[in-house]
Amino acid sequence: MKIAWGITGAGHLLQYSVETLEKLKEKDHEISIYLSGAGEEVLKMYGLFNRVKKLTGGYYKELVREKDQKSSYPMTGRFSLGKYDLLVISPTTSNTIGKIVNGIADTLITNAVAQAGKGKVKTCIIPVDLEAGDLETVLPSKLELELCQKCEVCEAAGACPQQAITPGVEINLLKCKGCGACQRACPFDAITGGKMITIHMRDIDIENTRKLFKFPGVEVLSHPSEVLKVI
Ligand SMILES: Cc1cc2nc3c(=O)[nH]c(=O)nc-3n(C[C@H](O)[C@H](O)[C@H](O)COP(=O)(O)O)c2cc1C
Structure with missing residues (x-):
């Protein structure tokens, strides 16, 4: 076909x-x-x-x-x-x-x-x-600010091949290629990938x-x- x-x-x-x-x-x-x-x-x-x-x-x-x-x-x-x-x-x-x-x-x-x-x-x-109603859906990589320790040297930002991370601030999703290197590099698990959220x-x-x-x-x-x- x-x-x-x-x-x-x-x-x-x-x-x-x-x-x-x-x-x-x-x-x-x-x-x-x-x-x-x-x-x-x-x-x-x-x-x-x-x-x-x-x-x-x-x-x-x-x-x-x-x-x-x-x-x-x-x-x-x-x-x-x-x-x-x-x-x-x-x-x-x-x-x-x-x-x-x-x-x-x-x-x-x-x-x-x-x-x-x-x-x-x-x-x-x-x-x-x-x-109609609520829907469970999945997010791409996300910097969780409440978990971020604002390290002097951000290992997640250093590991990102796209330079998509502004340490302690955000991930620029338009640069992110979803490789997950940042999630693996952050010692505080401050970057989530595949987090579920509910939207209406x-x-x-x-x-x-x-x-x-x-x-x-x-x-x-x-x-x-x-x-x-x-x-
Ligand atoms: C990470 C991310 C996930 C998105 N998921 C949805 C979604 O599940 N449903 C939706 O209607 N829009 C979603 N959007 C918004 C659309 O991408 C946006 O409305 C876009 O203008 C749609 O253009 P298109 O219909 O031409 O593809 C998402 C945006 C981002 C950044």
């Missing part, structure tokens, strides 16, 4: 999305991976970018990045021409869902969904904001997801692994 998989800037379900992509790759599908700008940044923060990149390479197996596509998104022409058998967006941020249900197509991923509609390419969307789903985001269920040609799934059953 020719599959296009879009990743947006959500930490939630990101690990499962990458694991599902790896399973699909084992089955010899041709997979192109499309990244929104935030999708690329967030993949790096969670240390998953290289795993995704490794799955790509070759014709219809490209890593398609927002920053390389400019404003007209020429690569999404493949969708309007019906060249793919399936488009999957997982994980899908509330931002991207909000745009899709309002017909906005001004990012690589929202544009791909719009063109897939024109080319009748079946589309599966896995939203982060699916059900906003009504407007849940309402937008409801609208998505009525979209022709779009199937809403609750977990990335469900894509394996669809295929």
Whole structure:
């Protein structure tokens, strides 16, 4: 099968999305991976970018990045021409869902969904904001200020290959590649990785997801692994 998989800037379900992509790759599908700008940044923060990149390479197996596509998104022409058998967006941020249900197509991923509609390419969307209420989700590396001893020489900052840490202040997540070296180096365990937090789903985001269920040609799934059953 020719599959296009879009990743947006959500930490939630990101690990499962990458694991599902790896399973699909084992089955010899041709997979192109499309990244929104935030999708690329967030993949790096969670240390998953290289795993995704490794799955790509070759014709219809490209890593398609927002920053390389400019404003007209020429690569999404493949969708309007019906060249793919399936488009999957997982994980899908509330931002991207909000745009899709309002017909906005001004990012690589929202544009791909719009063109897939024109080319009748079946589309599966896995939203982060699916059900009302609270959601347990995972954070990237985080400097816990209450544990930080403000050492004269910060071993975590010294261990960071990206120079992403301002000692005693913060981690610049836009520099962080999620390698975890800082967590291993800090003798006071002041840097956490994969910490769980609870966030509340906003009504407007849940309402937008409801609208998505009525979209022709779009199937809403609750977990990335469900894509394996669809295929
Ligand atoms: C570490 C991190 C995790 C994030 N996780 C989520 C998430 O789970 N769900 C979400 O809707 N937005 C999340 N965001 C915010 C989006 O990345 C942001 O709204 C972005 O503009 C979405 O752009 P996109 O929809 O084009 O990918 C996260 C941001 C960061 C920095």
